[in-house]
Amino acid sequence: MSDTDITPDESESAPASEPEPTDDDENDGSRVRRYANYAVLLVLGLLAFVAVIQLYLSVSNVIRTWIEPEYRSLFQAAFNLVVLLAAGLGISYQLRRLYGAT
DSSP states (O other): OOTTOOOHHHHHHSOOOOOOOOHHHHHHHHHHHHHHHHHHHHHHHHHHHHHHHHHHHHHHHHHHHHSOGGGHHHHHHHHHHHHHHHHHHHHHHHHHHHHOOO
């Protein structure tokens, strides 16, 4: 017999199973999951943006309907200030989450 002949014992020792997943496979799955989460977040963000715009316009309409003309600008300014403060708090919170508070 030659050196290249395989004995029955050697052929049984190499199982014919699938290769184990590598770090690249796990990273790809994690990356796909992360991108899917970003896509869902983007869609929900767009829906929230549309809802906020409609709410803003509706509140402005309510101010025009229920508030006397001489007080409308005061109420509109107060409402705009509340919206601006809420947006500033949200932006500040997100920046602290992204860059960490020191």
